[in-house]
Amino acid sequence: MKNTNPMGNTFTIASAEIRALFREKTMYSITGVFLLMTAASSFIGWSTFTTADAVYRASVVYLHAQGVSTVPENPLHSVPALASFDNLIVYILLIGALLAVIIGHRSFMRERRSGILQVLFVRPVPKRSFVLGKILGLGLVLFSIMSMTAIISIASSFFLPLQHITIGNVGHALVFFLFSFLYMLFFALCGLLFAIVSKSESLALFIPICLWVGITFVLPELATGLTPTALLNPVTILQLPPLTGFFSTAQHILFPISLGWHYTTISGELLGSSFSTNLSIGQVFSGHWIEMTTLCVSILTLGLLSATALRRFDPRGDYVNE
Amino acid sequence: MNTTTIKPIITAHALTKQYKDTLALDSLDLNINKGEIFGFLGHNGAGKTTTVSILTTLIAPTAGNATVCGFDTQKESIEVQKRIGYLPENVKFYDSLTAYENLEYLAKLSGVKNPKEKIHEVLVFLEFTGIENKKLGEFSKGMRQRIGIAQAILHDPEVLFLDEPTSGLDPMGIKKLRDIIIKLNKEKGMTIFMNTHLLSEVAKTCTTIGVLNQGKLIYCDSLAHTMERFHDESSLEEIYFTLGEKH
Numbered sequence A: 001m002k003n004t005n006p007m008g009n010t011f012t013i014a015s016a017e018i019r020a021l022f023r024e025k026t027m028y029s030i031t032g033v034f035l036l037m038t039a040a041s042s043f044i045g046w047s048t049f050t051t052a053d054a055v056y057r058a059s060v061v062y063l064h065a066q067g068v069s070t071v072p073e074n075p076l077h078s079v080p081a082l083a084s085f086d087n088l089i090v091y092i093l094l095i096g097a098l099l100a101v102i103i104g105h106r107s108f109m110r111e112r113r114s115g116i117l118q119v120l121f122v123r124p125v126p127k128r129s130f131v132l133g134k135i136l137g138l139g140l141v142l143f144s145i146m147s148m149t150a151i152i153s154i155a156s157s158f159f160l161p162l163q164h165i166t167i168g169n170v171g172h173a174l175v176f177f178l179f180s181f182l183y184m185l186f187f188a189l190c191g192l193l194f195a196i197v198s199k200s201e202s203l204a205l206f207i208p209i210c211l212w213v214g215i216t217f218v219l220p221e222l223a224t225g226l227t228p229t230a231l232l233n234p235v236t237i238l239q240l241p242p243l244t245g246f247f248s249t250a251q252h253i254l255f256p257i258s259l260g261w262h263y264t265t266i267s268g269e270l271l272g273s274s275f276s277t278n279l280s281i282g283q284v285f286s287g288h289w290i291e292m293t294t295l296c297v298s299i300l301t302l303g304l305l306s307a308t309a310l311r312r313f314d315p316r317g318d319y320v321n322e
Numbered sequence B: 001m002n003t004t005t006i007k008p009i010i011t012a013h014a015l016t017k018q019y020k021d022t023l024a025l026d027s028l029d030l031n032i033n034k035g036e037i038f039g040f041l042g043h044n045g046a047g048k049t050t051t052v053s054i055l056t057t058l059i060a061p062t063a064g065n066a067t068v069c070g071f072d073t074q075k076e077s078i079e080v081q082k083r084i085g086y087l088p089e090n091v092k093f094y095d096s097l098t099a100y101e102n103l104e105y106l107a108k109l110s111g112v113k114n115p116k117e118k119i120h121e122v123l124v125f126l127e128f129t130g131i132e133n134k135k136l137g138e139f140s141k142g143m144r145q146r147i148g149i150a151q152a153i154l155h156d157p158e159v160l161f162l163d164e165p166t167s168g169l170d171p172m173g174i175k176k177l178r179d180i181i182i183k184l185n186k187e188k189g190m191t192i193f194m195n196t197h198l199l200s201e202v203a204k205t206c207t208t209i210g211v212l213n214q215g216k217l218i219y220c221d222s223l224a225h226t227m228e229r230f231h232d233e234s235s236l237e238e239i240y241f242t243l244g245e246k247h
Helices: A006-021 A025-065 A083-114 A127-157 A167-197 A201-223 A245-257 A259-271 A281-287 A289-311 B048-055 B077-083 B099-109 B115-125 B141-153 B171-188 B199-205 B223-229 B236-246
Strands: B008-019 B022-033 B037-041 B063-068 B084-087 B159-163 B191-196 B208-213 B216-222
Touching (some): A006 A083, A025 A083, A083 A127, A083 A167, A127 A167, A127 A289, A167 A259, A201 A245, A201 A259, A245 A289, A259 A281, A281 A289, B008 B191, B022 B191, B022 B208, B022 B216, B037 B048, B037 B171, B077 B084, B099 B115, B115 B141, B141 B171, B171 B191, B171 B199, B191 B199, B208 B223, B216 B223
Parallel strands (some): B037 B191, B037 B208, B084 B159, B159 B191
Antiparallel strands (some): B008 B022, B008 B063
């Protein structure tokens, strides 16, 4: 009767987490917007390609009518196969990360709001199992969102004219979605941690959103010596502005933790849309092993901090303020 | 009551809790035997909820130690948690889930092997069937309190902690709760630790009482002895005030 199984508890908490998240209107709204934008991105990609192709064909007919026998090759042939995924990098950087913050925030705030923590915390469940269950649940929800995004994007890419998607391209795309999942998990854990440690609900949301703003906009600016055109766009700029003393120092200090920048760069290389195209998956990650290690260590650190914070959390009379 | 031959199921030794400038518990010593219904009396802020919070492992004491069922509440908290049930004051649940979903989740976390069967058994025991598929958000205070009792006894705990269980209940709700507490004690042999303000309920329910005043235990004895000792007092309320004045 009183047999307690730590892994069993973790799965129980994870499944409750998934059930609760999928019942929330906020979660549905933001996920819906994200998936709609993914679908819109696919449509825009298809529309752009179709229009460009139609213009090329019309031009060829016109040139032939003018007596020009040699026409240039269709420029769409030189467009990277996964070019239509470029918009997704921006969407994940902006909406995806924000969605993850909100999911992580609500994951623990739901319990704080309901006041059930006193009843939960007298159960024979170690706090680490509780946090692990939460993270597992959050991870599975994010994974399912990213899977839906992947299915929509990959399926639609097969309908693009003149784009021959190979198995290799699909592999690159899948690794890009896995990498994006890790990036979103980082923000979900930020939301979870601050939902545990913050005194008020507004502060619990405000701090991770500030972090998101910092990681997405401020750090890349400082760490790259102000190259705003390359901030959200995975296209590598050809001419860097000269570094002043301040930006040179900031670059050395902030570059390793500039996760938003690393996400954009690595994603661009995975999708073959940056200038260093045609890299294998291994080459991409071996070229960015420090950045990948930084991301993984950050995720682990946030998980450990959440477990430590929960151990010190006093659930009595914890009715959070709006 | 022969306290020398029975090993206490709940003990507290020099239990102290300091919150910044406030001393909530001041070297509390307490022994409660198995099978008792212990009524813990005291005015607001006396330290009753702090005591229960330490005994239920929710918070750590600043000094001293406590055991429940022979296990230290801090060093062996999981062992304690396996053996206790707890009904906090103003118990809360997931309002968007049904009564069954709430109880199933809590039963699984308590290690109950067959939650469905156990939930049914507990609801029958509490005479509270037919509500399983209703969402908790639709429940009255009295109904929530009974679901609160249900979640606390799902895993057949040896000790049940109740913090102001009658708070906010109407007279009928109070009577029902009193009957449940006595039934749990008599039929399931549970030791019950109850924080309360209602002295009349203590007189009707408890076998032992303790009075806490400004974090100090100023009185602890069986209800029968108490009535004998204060024979010139007409009610338990007067005994309570008399004790308070002495300290």
